[in-house]
Amino acid sequence: xxxxxxxxxxxxxxxxxxxxxxxxxxxxxxxxxxxxxxxxxxxxxxxxxxxxxxxxxxxxxxxxxxxxxxxxxxxxxxxxxxxxxxxxxxxxxxxxxxxxxxxxxxxxxxxxxxxxxxxxxxxxxxxxxxxxxxxxxxxxxxxxxxxxxxxxxxxxxxxxxxxxxxxxxxxxxxxxxxxxxxxxxxxxxxxxxxxxxxxxxxxxxxxxxxxxxxxxxxxxxxxxxxxxxx
Amino acid sequence: xxxxxxxxxxxxxxxxxxxxxxxxxxxxxxxxxxxxxxxxxxxxxxxxxxxxxxxxxxxxxxxxxxxxxxxxxxxxxxxxxxxxxxxxxxxxxxxxxxxxxxxxxxxxxxx
Numbered sequence: 380x381x382x383x384x385x386x387x388x389x390x391x392x393x394x395x396x397x398x399x400x401x402x403x404x405x406x407x408x409x410x411x412x413x414x415x416x417x418x419x420x421x422x423x424x425x426x427x428x429x430x431x432x433x434x435x436x437x438x439x440x441x442x443x444x445x446x447x448x449x450x451x452x453x454x455x456x457x458x459x460x461x462x463x464x465x466x467x468x469x470x471x472x473x474x475x476x477x478x479x480x481x482x483x484x485x486x487x488x489x490x491x492x493x494x495x496x497x498x499x500x501x502x503x504x505x506x507x508x509x510x511x512x513x514x515x516x517x518x519x520x521x522x523x524x525x526x527x528x529x530x531x532x533x534x535x536x537x538x539x540x541x542x543x544x545x546x547x548x549x550x551x552x553x554x555x556x557x558x559x560x561x562x563x564x565x566x567x568x569x570x571x572x573x574x575x576x577x578x579x580x581x582x583x584x585x586x587x588x589x590x591x592x593x594x595x596x597x598x599x600x601x602x603x604x605x606x607x608x609x
Numbered sequence: 610x611x612x613x614x615x616x617x618x619x620x621x622x623x624x625x626x627x628x629x630x631x632x633x634x635x636x637x638x639x640x641x642x643x644x645x646x647x648x649x650x651x652x653x654x655x656x657x658x659x660x661x662x663x664x665x666x667x668x669x670x671x672x673x674x675x676x677x678x679x680x681x682x683x684x685x686x687x688x689x690x691x692x693x694x695x696x697x698x699x700x701x702x703x704x705x706x707x708x709x710x711x712x713x714x715x716x717x718x719x720x
Contacts, residue, residue: 417712433651439708447705452711552705 387483388413390452391412391434392445393470397423403430406476407468415455416470417448425470446556450549456488456543456603465544469535477512479577482538485574486572492569493543496536500575520598523565529573535556536576555600611670619682624688641692648685 389411391399400416407414415433418426420442430436437455439448449467452466456462464486466479482494498506498514505511518525520530537560539547546567551559564571628641655662655678662674671677 430717430719433719435719437712438715438717439712441708443705443708445708450705451709454709455713455716521677552701 384411384480384483386460386463387411387466388415388462389468389479390449391416391429391470392419392448392452393421393425393429393444394418394419394445395421395423395425396446396470397421397425397428399472400425400470401428401432403468403470403472404434406430407479408433412479413456413459413462415452417452417455417555419443419445425565428482444548444552444556445554446559447552449556452546453544453547456560457473457541462544463541464538466541466550467535472505473579474536475579476509476592478574479538480578482536482574483548485572486538486540490570493539493575494572495531495571496534496576496578497573498534498576498578499530499553500573503575503577506578510580513577514560517597522538523561527561527565527571529531531569531573535575539563541568543567545602551600553596553600555597558597558600578590613666613669613671613677613680616669617684620684621687623690624684632673644688648681 389407391403391407391414393398393416396403402500404414404416414434416426416429418429418436418438420439426436435455437451439451452467453465456465464483466482468474468479471566478496482496483490485494489530498511506514514531514533518530534557546569547563547564549556551560655674659674662677663681664674666672666674669677671680
């Protein structure tokens with residue numbers, strides 16, 4: 380096991396993913412010692428499967444949304460002794476473990492605080508047309524993302540250091556957290572880089588994907604953010 | 610543009626800016642209450658002396674008092690909708706933090 384994976388914590392937010400969570404956790408555990416699954420109030424035993432597959436388990440008593448689950452996972456991970464590197468990884472099996480390893484190595488070079496996966500890099504296959512249009516519109520609507528030179532602001536794969544983990548305070552519980560992540564990067568002046576990653580659009584992950592209309596929620600929430608108490 | 614158009618548009622913009630710029634401080638909450646009281650008093654007055662509203666409406670370039678009241682109601686409704694939305698978001702966040710504290714308390718480690 381490479382030494383840099385020892386202080387690494389992989390945060391996997393999961394909601395009703397019983398069908399795939401076992402495989403996802405097992406694949407992560409084959410490389411990483413520390414995996415924490417945040418069961419976001421699932422009704423199908425997702426949490427138990429993740430625990431048996433070797434993940435630490437934090438269970439929300441009620442469903443709160445993916446943003447809240449990521450925050451919970453990061454809070455758990457950052458309180459663990461020796462935690463240095465943190466990653467968010469979707470539970471539906473759309474990410475590849477080897478991409479996390481590449482991103483951790485990229486972070487290890489020390490010139491950035493956070494590495495975000497992008498589906499629009501060189502050498503990776505592009506998402507289906509409709510998905511591509513939605514994602515690129517999301518980027519265009521995100522002035523901060525553009526300023527930071529990001530091409531994919533809604534990627535679930537992120538790797539970051541302790542500075543980012545300690546400063547992270549996601550207040551948007553639902554799917555708007557991806558935008559909030561970008562806002563936090565801009566506000567805190569964290570140094571950011573992108574890494575091309577392969578996203579596997581299985582039938583399962585496509586079926587669970589975000590409906591297009593949710594983009595409206597994301598834009599409005601982004602506009603109203605910052606009026607909230609911190 | 611006549612008086613009422615300018616006045617209504619300005620008040621809508623002022624409300625939106627006020628709501629979005631101010632953090633949810635004690636002061637802004639107090640102002641919300643003051644505005645609500647003023648709105649209620651104006652309502653009572655309009656009920657007692659409906660013809661006066663037409664007089665005020667004429668000053669502002671509106672034909673009828675009822676129209677003026679409708680415009681006022683639209684502004685008040687927008688204000689209260691936005692205020693409620695922000696309130697709900699605030700509660701949602703507190704609720705999430707409470708649930709998170711419970712979740713972290715009961716964290717389980719793998720064998």
